Amino acid sequence: MSLKRKDLVSIASLTLDEITLILDTADSFKEVSGREIKKVPALRGKTVVNLFFEPSTRTRTSFELAAKRLSADVINFSPSSSSVVKGETLLDTARNIEAMQADIIVLRHPDAGAAETLANGVKSSVINAGDGWHEHPTQALLDLFTMREKKLNFKGLRVAIVGDIAHSRVARSNIFGLSKLGAEIRAVGPPTMIPVHLDRLGVRVYYDLDEALRGVDVIMMLRLQLERQGRALFPSIREYSRLYGLTAERVRLAEAGALVMHPGPVNRGVEMAPEVADSFSSVILDQVANGVAVRMGILYLLSGAN
Amino acid sequence: MLPGLVDLHVHLREPGFEYKDTIQTGTAAAVAGGFTSVCCMPNTSPVNDNQSITEFILEQARLAGNAHVFPVGAITKGSEGKELAEIGELRHAGCVAISDDGQPVMNSLIMRRAMEYALAFDLPVIDHCEDLHLSEGGCMNEGLVSTQLGLPGIPSAAEDVMVARNLALAELTTARLHLAHLSTAGSVRMVRAAKSRGIRVTAEVCPHHFSLTEEAVRGFNTHAKMNPPLRTWQDVQAIKEGLRDGTIDVIATDHAPHAVQDKQQQFAAAPNGIVGLETALPLTLALVEEGFLSLEAAVAKLTTEPARAFGLSKGSLAPGADADVVMVDPEAQWEVDPARFRSKSRNTPFAGWKVKGRVITTIVAGRVVHDAA
Amino acid sequence: MIAPEKKARDQETLVMDASEVARALTRIAHEILERNKGTQEIALVGIRTGGVHLAHRLARRIQEIERAQVPIGELDITLYRDDLGIRKDQPVLRKTSIPFNVSDLNVILVDDVLFTGRTIRAAMDGLIDLGRPAEIQLAVLVDRGHRQLPIKATYIGKNIPTSREEIVHVYLEEEGEEDRVVLLKNASGGAR
Numbered sequence: 001m002s003l004k005r006k007d008l009v010s011i012a013s014l015t016l017d018e019i020t021l022i023l024d025t026a027d028s029f030k031e032v033s034g035r036e037i038k039k040v041p042a043l044r045g046k047t048v049v050n051l052f053f054e055p056s057t058r059t060r061t062s063f064e065l066a067a068k069r070l071s072a073d074v075i076n077f078s079p080s081s082s083s084v085v086k087g088e089t090l091l092d093t094a095r096n097i098e099a100m101q102a103d104i105i106v107l108r109h110p111d112a113g114a115a116e117t118l119a120n121g122v123k124s125s126v127i128n129a130g131d132g133w134h135e136h137p138t139q140a141l142l143d144l145f146t147m148r149e150k151k152l153n154f155k156g157l158r159v160a161i162v163g164d165i166a167h168s169r170v171a172r173s174n175i176f177g178l179s180k181l182g183a184e185i186r187a188v189g190p191p192t193m194i195p196v197h198l199d200r201l202g203v204r205v206y207y208d209l210d211e212a213l214r215g216v217d218v219i220m221m222l223r224l225q226l227e228r229q230g231r232a233l234f235p236s237i238r239e240y241s242r243l244y245g246l247t248a249e250r251v252r253l254a255e256a257g258a259l260v261m262h263p264g265p266v267n268r269g270v271e272m273a274p275e276v277a278d279s280f281s282s283v284i285l286d287q288v289a290n291g292v293a294v295r296m297g298i299l300y301l302l303s304g305a306n
Numbered sequence: 307m308l309p310g311l312v313d314l315h316v317h318l319r320e321p322g323f324e325y326k327d328t329i330q331t332g333t334a335a336a337v338a339g340g341f342t343s344v345c346c347m348p349n350t351s352p353v354n355d356n357q358s359i360t361e362f363i364l365e366q367a368r369l370a371g372n373a374h375v376f377p378v379g380a381i382t383k384g385s386e387g388k389e390l391a392e393i394g395e396l397r398h399a400g401c402v403a404i405s406d407d408g409q410p411v412m413n414s415l416i417m418r419r420a421m422e423y424a425l426a427f428d429l430p431v432i433d434h435c436e437d438l439h440l441s442e443g444g445c446m447n448e449g450l451v452s453t454q455l456g457l458p459g460i461p462s463a464a465e466d467v468m469v470a471r472n473l474a475l476a477e478l479t480t481a482r483l484h485l486a487h488l489s490t491a492g493s494v495r496m497v498r499a500a501k502s503r504g505i506r507v508t509a510e511v512c513p514h515h516f517s518l519t520e521e522a523v524r525g526f527n528t529h530a531k532m533n534p535p536l537r538t539w540q541d542v543q544a545i546k547e548g549l550r551d552g553t554i555d556v557i558a559t560d561h562a563p564h565a566v567q568d569k570q571q572q573f574a575a576a577p578n579g580i581v582g583l584e585t586a587l588p589l590t591l592a593l594v595e596e597g598f599l600s601l602e603a604a605v606a607k608l609t610t611e612p613a614r615a616f617g618l619s620k621g622s623l624a625p626g627a628d629a630d631v632v633m634v635d636p637e638a639q640w641e642v643d644p645a646r647f648r649s650k651s652r653n654t655p656f657a658g659w660k661v662k663g664r665v666i667t668t669i670v671a672g673r674v675v676h677d678a679a
Numbered sequence: 680m681i682a683p684e685k686k687a688r689d690q691e692t693l694v695m696d697a698s699e700v701a702r703a704l705t706r707i708a709h710e711i712l713e714r715n716k717g718t719q720e721i722a723l724v725g726i727r728t729g730g731v732h733l734a735h736r737l738a739r740r741i742q743e744i745e746r747a748q749v750p751i752g753e754l755d756i757t758l759y760r761d762d763l764g765i766r767k768d769q770p771v772l773r774k775t776s777i778p779f780n781v782s783d784l785n786v787i788l789v790d791d792v793l794f795t796g797r798t799i800r801a802a803m804d805g806l807i808d809l810g811r812p813a814e815i816q817l818a819v820l821v822d823r824g825h826r827q828l829p830i831k832a833t834y835i836g837k838n839i840p841t842s843r844e845e846i847v848h849v850y851l852e853e854e855g856e857e858d859r860v861v862l863l864k865n866a867s868g869g870a871r
Binding site for chain 1: 755757758759763764766767768769770771772773774775776804805808809810
Binding site for chain 2: 012089090091109111112113114116117118121131132133134135169172195196197198200201
């Protein structure tokens with residue numbers, strides 16, 4: 001089986017077989033990252049453009065490393081706010097980049113749907129590296145990869161996703177992916193951060209963290225966007241942290257050996273106590289390492305001639 | 307043969323946005339869709355908040371020689387919601403109603419004063435009902451689809467609270483209130499109750515709000531982006547019920563042309579609105595086909611009812627009326643092809659739809675202005 | 680490796696049966712030991728997927744002869760293929776697993792069929808990315824000719840003259856078939 005698509009814009013659009021293929025392929029690339037010479041020639045002569053309309057050092061670096069380990073040429077392009085002010089549309093920008101023979105465009109954009117709009121407008125392959133609150137498919141795939149690597153079986157796996165679900169592309173992509181794989185998903189956060197009709201996506205909604213954590217196999221914490229304070233979503237960081245922060249004591253409510261995940265960067269002492277982030281249950285650094293292998297897998301699978 | 311159709315809600319884009327549409331192309335689209343009279347919204351650039359803009363519009367309409375154009379003036383200067391526009395002068399220049407369309411009057415005191423002041427001229431006050439705080443940043447209905455797509459939502463309540471406010475102010479001031487493009491079940495319910503209590507209110511809905519739901523947004527389809535947004539199946543049912551029982555008086559298009567490059571953007575960046583003049587009649591006749599409305603009632607909501615709401619001597623074939631006539635083949639089936647629109651713009655979610663009911667000939671003031679035969 | 684269709688089976692010619700395959704492997708095992716003067720410096724690396732099974736068989740025979748364990752690795756050459764840039768869909772990637780340092784060893788690459796030589800070129804590049812072997816040798820069950828690169832096998836089970844259009848298919852027990860090598864004539868589809 002091969003990935004018969006030009007783009008990767010969402011987890012929602014992937015079939016179960018495609019998710020499995022990506023995870024299996026990433027598994028093979030993990031070996032490459034363990035070598036002394038961490039480079040293979042698979043994407044020699046291909047050009048990957050990281051088109052980032054939002055700052056994100058981590059995701060961009062991960063994609064850059066993945067592309068370089070595949071021998072692709074990588075260009076980082078962060079349109080200045082000035083060209084946006086000048087009225088240049090996303091497609092204008094992308095077509096300019098395409099004219100430079102980009103094979104794959106990795107897009108990070110503050111607006112939901114930007115990746116799909118771009119994918120429909122250019123011939124290059126488009127990989128969504130996060131679009132607004134919509135999806136962050138490569139993050140979810142690396143999360144799934146990490147869970148699978150820790151020998152977890154997705155069928156019936158109990159996963160609690162904690163934090164600002166409404167404004168989180170990481171949460172959405174994971175919800176779509178985990179539900180396709182048959183996991184039981186719990187979403188936890190203050191009601192102001194739970195989007196409407198979330199229950200209709202097969203997710204159980206909790207407002208009480210302690211109750212939600214009981215018996216879960218995976219605790220997936222979301223990053224609190226501190227700038228949202230003052231938008232009436234939560235009264236103060238102090239109160240948020242007390243109600244929804246993960247402490248060592250709370251981790252003990254979960255199944256023994258439960259994994260603690262976080263897409264990074266962690267607000268230590270806000271959504272997660274420092275000792276939890278550094279604890280044995282935390283797989284946060286595995287997630288980062290797996291991110292490169294998963295992105296190599298995706299770049300490889302999408303690198304066929306268009 | 308029908309009386310020429312009357313549209314209370316169009317955007318002709320001139321002056322200011324001639325690349326989207328002009329008075330010439332917009333009125334050509336109108337007559338192609340069977341509309342012989344259109345009321346154009348003041349959100350041009352500059353805003354139609356004074357006599358000279360109104361006169362300019364009327365002059366361009368006369369030169370175009372297509373449909374009758376009835377300008378709607380601004381409620382506040384620059385539609386900024388701060389100071390009242392010179393409503394008396396606008397009335398004198400030919401405006402038939404006032405509205406800050408697209409920029410709802412958020413300040414309830416200003417709205418109260420506008421309604422009171424308009425009483426002097428018996429001018430209808432139109433409001434685009436939207437609480438801008440509740441809808442802040444939103445670009446589609448808040449519901450299952452917005453949750454799945456991660457798009458910021460506009461809750462029904464953003465419309466409902468302003469409908470409630472406007473009805474309360476209409477009751478207070480006894481002004482003539484016209485509620486533009488209602489989209490929610492809550493609005494229909496409140497208007498029904500208000501009418502039964504004798505408040506002077508008329509209400510309009512747009513064909514897209516009874517033909518489509520939020521599902522049309524899937525795939526980030528910018529041709530399904532409008533404000534108010536497409537709502538749910540329940541809202542569509544409530545609107546149809548409102549049309550049937552007379553709660554909703556008028557079907558208007560909210561014809562809002564946008565150039566291809568405007569709509570070819572990520573969903574949040576794309577402007578609101580669709581073109582509607584050339585698809586409104588068949589979409590309305592579909593309600594007759596479905597059995598929701600009688601043919602007479604459907605036609606009335608496109609002719610006599612809108613004319614009555616704004617006090618226009620239009621929409622009737624009675625002896626002595628203007629010779630504004632449209633010949634329609636109600637059985638003719640056709641496929642919506644935006645490439646054939648008379649409007650400059652092509653932004654419709656109905657492309658490829660098989661519809662029934664076609665305008666054959668349109669006559670304005672005794673002159674054939676459109677002939678498809 | 681794609682199993683031929685029923686219809687094509689009628690045109691099969693048996694070129695090696697199970698006992699011939701067994702004898703060829705035994706001979707290659709002896710040749711490897713002779714050439715490398717024992718098992719001290721050698722490692723076997725099978726090229727996925729047919730070569731992997733053959734590498735394990737050779738290791739078993741060497742074990743029987745010399746009572747010594749030879750390190751075995753499995754090499755997936757997909758990332759080193761020379762047609763990745765022009766294919767529409769990328770081939771499925773399998774894991775490379777070489778649990779020893781190849782540097783300073785005599786690495787014996789093992790494959791089932793030697794044809795154009797492109798696979799072996801890719802395998803050598805892949806191997807060299809993992810370290811610097813003292814020597815790379817090549818063992819194949821069948822050499823069918825038609826080289827497109829200057830590559831020559833060190834150990835050959837059997838030379839089989841073929842035309843370009845024919846297909847050589849190696850069936851192995853490990854894949855649930857009786858050991859044999861067959862030649863498919865006039866078959867449509869890619870040659871191998």
